[in-house]
Amino acid sequence: MTASGxxxxxxxxxxxxxxxxxxxxxxxxxLTVHRGEVVALLGANGSGKSTAVRTVIGQVPIGSGxxxxxxxxxxRFRDWARIGYVPQRTTAAGGVPATVTEVVSSGRLSRTRFGVFRKGDREAVRHALDLVGMADRARDNVDALSGGQHQRVLIARALASEPELLIMDEPMAGVxxxxxxxxxQTLKNQVAAGTTVLLVLHELGPLEPLIDRAVVLRDGCVQHDGPPPKAAASTPPLSASLERGDPQPGHDHVHPHAPAGAEPMRTGLLS
Structure with a gap:
């Protein structure tokens, strides 16, 4: 893992x-994400997680900041091929009849000249399908896929541009x-190759070993920025704890309403 400083x-x-x-x-x-980091955005429903990542890619305008x-x-940023974005799970083709290859190929357009696919572009699409285990369904219509397979196609679409930064909004939801x-495993391979990752998650689940930092949002504010919360077996699930606003394990910053003179402990908060 990368030394974030x-x-x-x-x-x-x-x-x-x-x-x-x-x-x-x-x-x-x-919020700062450094090259090579894997950062998880956590928080209750309505805390601002998805809005935060959508401001990053310009889907939601910001009022200030x-x-x-x-x-x-x-x-002024124009080099969008450097960024792969996986939205919350939707129908991969948006209701338009399309094959798996056609959907994944749409993620490669930012790397093409005038939308003309060359050998390298077609190879990148095939490789993205291999990464998510969907090469054998390349010619199938996306309407024939399960929910989990839809999600794999959306991730392959984001990977087709060979991005340096991968932003994923609830990639495990309903899968x-x-x-x-x-x-x-796909994400592990991307991280090993040096991809920077920002994830919106409700639970850390199988991605927990990959997470360098967790940023917990509550009511549109950063409540925690530091090591991922570690939930003991006897404690309630993370999602339930976040819903109630319980203090997180390792939750060691000073709240905005803390008494004057309160001393924060080291959290790994990035400036």
Missing amino acids: TTEPVISLRGVRADLGARPVLRGID EIELFGTPRR DLASQEVLA
């Missing part, structure tokens, strides 16, 4: 605020155990 920021959010409609969702969050990608302000294991 010596690597360049791939994602940097400073004081980011965002609203959905009239409702404040992000209330001034700071700054976002940089690879050292470039997001408003069967066999697909969870495939996805965990």
Whole structure:
């Protein structure tokens, strides 16, 4: 794993605020992800996890604050082929009849010239399908796939551009155990190859060994930034604990409402 203090920021959010409609969702969050890190965003439903990653890729406008990608302000960032994004699970083809290969190929378009596929592009698509164990379904219509297989196709689509940064929103949600294991191995291989990863998760599950840092959001604020929470066997599940807002194991920062003079302990919080 990478020593986070010596690597360049791939994602940097400073004081980011965002609203959905009239409702404040992000209330001034700071988040830094360095090259080679695997960072998990955790929190209860409605805490702002998905909104945070959608601000990073420009799907949700920010009210104030700054976002940089690879050292470039997001408003000027154009090299989107460096970023692979896996949204929350949806129908892979968006309701349009399409084969598995066609859906995954759409993720390669950012690397092509004028949308013309060359040998290297076709090889990248085949390799992405191999990575997620879907090469044998390449010609199938995506409508014939299970939920877990849909998710594998969405991940292959993101991997087809050979991204340096992979952003995944609840990749394990509603996925069967066999697909969870495939996805965990796929992600392990990407991390070993040096890919930086930002994940929205409800539970760490099989991805826990890969996580360098956990950032816990609550009501649009960063509640914890540091080592992933370790839940003992006798404690409630992480999701239930987050829903209640229980203090996390290793939850060692000073709250905004802490008494004056309270001393924070070292958490690995990145500046």
